[in-house]
Amino acid sequence: MVVTVGLARLCRSVGRTASSLSVPHQAAAAGLPARTRFISTTPASNLQFKLDERTAHSSLDLFKKNTGIIYRMLGLDPSHVQNNPERFRDWAVVLGDERISGGRHYWEVTVKKSQEFRLGVADAQMSRHDCxxxxxxxWVFGYAQRKWFAMTNNKMVPVTLVGRPERVGLLLDYDAGLLSLVDIEKRQIAHxxxxxxxxxxxPAFGLWDGELLTHSGLEEPEGLK
Structure with missing residues (x-):
């Protein structure tokens, strides 16, 4: 069952025509400047990225050589950060600094002291006014009110096969059109x-408390389909 977002603290915007579908795993924006960095799409290429400070909302601090983010409730006055069209101005979001145009890629995220966050991917040109x-x-997997969900186009689908977040994996198969949430302990795709x-x-991240640390350049765990 797909549920429209209704939680006050979650991001909200006017719904649009859905172009994707969230399903449980049973078998296994115009005006932004062009970027020129593209990763290799060969199977042997392990995605390596850092967080792009130019896109980071003013409430997010980057640390550990731009591989982690900390949420600051007050944050910086938006007028005190560099004004550029790549920065998210309304929501606590940051993007990775690599663009993915094909292939199969895997990374992990460590969650620390956070009860509300989102992990996934976004069109590099998505509107900076959206969350x-x-x-x-x-396309993201989120965690709020002690529950996981998959979300796109302002629609949520519950995810029940993964527990309290500590460290999770994300597997993107661009050519197959699949984004998967990986339960690292069980070494299986949860959704x-x-x-x-x-x-x-x-890679895309939203954070409303605590901190996240990204781990890229990893090989895909064996056995994931």
Missing amino acids: VGTCNTS AVKAQFKAPLC
């Missing part, structure tokens, strides 16, 4: 989102 998960150009990716994607 990841509220538009049809972003997969089916979509039609038509543009370069970036």
